[in-house]
Amino acid sequence: MIEPRTLKGFRDHLPAQALAREKILDIARRVYRSYGFAPIDTPALEYLEILTGKGSEETDKQLYRFTDHGGREVGMRFDLTVPFARFCAQHIAALGTPFKRYHMATVWRGENTQRGRYREFMQCDFDTIGTTSPVADLEMVLVVHDLLRAIGLEKFTIRVNDRRVLAGVLAALGLAERSTDVLRSLDKLGKATPAAVAAELAAHGVTAAAATTLLSLATLEGPPADVLAALGKIVGDSETGRAGVAALEQLLAGVAQSGVGAGRVVIDPSIARGLDYYTGIVVESFLDELPSLGSICSGGRYDNLAGLYTKQPLPGVGASLGIDRLLAGLEELGRLELVETPAELFLVFFDDKHLADYLRIAAELRGGGMAVEFFPEAKRVGQQLKLAAKRGFPAALVIGSDEFAAGTAQFKNLATQVSTTIDWHGDLHVLADAVHSQLEGIRAGH
């Protein structure tokens, strides 16, 4: 016997989890489409040179790579951004700009695992490419907001910053060369104490005075107007810094004008994002009840997506929902509704003399748009109902020989155990309509 097992960081998805996952994917799809983002897909495998082209050492280490059957060096995509850059270089002429796409697909990273961090996981990216308009930045934040709301989250915070604010200050402090190290240190402020971050900055050769300035910048918080005023002072007359502050101001104004609740989107000058290709607005979003989970939806603006693959400059802005991390968080918070069936009605196989009737009834109900599972064996009714309840069916339809004789049916609400008698007099349309309205009633009750 071969021991059945899965690789570290790779998981099976049982129906309860898979249904929860598909539900969120459906929501993401709906929200992205509501802003006009169009779906695309790309291959899981790419030529290795495409993936390693601009990757850091870190991504190179995490990349799954091998030689394929034709002797080609290939790699599995570790995010959706790099393949999208290659995609744009090949197709943007035909697509035209600005181009808005979403892409929901599996990616692979051979890094160490942890809660909500796997080696195979799914990303749900959306980007607007080929425009530098601040409206695209605003839309990015609005999509993140709408998405988290549509998922049913109430307690979340979207934290925004602009890379240029930090870049301007770093330049003024003469630290432009060390910006990557410095930004990574500042990014730890969520977890580490300011003193610890100051020590790390000193290790990078930052003077105490400069460290104090950076920390006072990164720890700013409060109402957006106050933070913006304070940021304005710190960036002084750095042109880059002022551009960043202005962009944040415009973004926050747009967010408010779009009707987003106050406090949902806050300025957090410590948000830097590890990835160096971001050049403008950056965004992270956190569950208020589970900040340690990390950001569940992050993104930002970049100047030149596909510079490695084409001479055409392609600025853009976009973000990515980490659905596996989000699901891990929702599960931990007990916010996952775990049902094991996508169907809404369980049709009991009561009497095998009436098989033909059951089949007709099931077909009629399905034709009316209802998802119906007909039990394949005429086992004891109690057992069938028990299974239906366990699987999470909202309702069951019980029709035995007595009911067939009387032209009735029992509609059973499995949550409340309440049975309702339906009179259908052998008319399938009447039955389907009655079942439909009963199911509507259950849905409305939730």
Added chain:
RNA sequence: GUGGCUAUAGCUCAGUUGGUUAGAGCACUAGAUUGUGAUUCUAGGGGUCGCGGGUUCGAGUCCCGUUAGCCACCCCA
């Protein structure tokens, strides 16, 4: 990749200083009940104690390795 903690039935866990055929609750199957999810009762199935090696008369228990999960670092979704 580095360090720490953990691994016993489908699930949650007991298992004494190492000592006979490894237990409980829940779940599952069958029946009491050939027309309805409960309760109760009866019977039943299910465990190479993660895997491999070592110490010992004897290992679920001690030691080493390994795999997986969790936590911290790193990085990030």
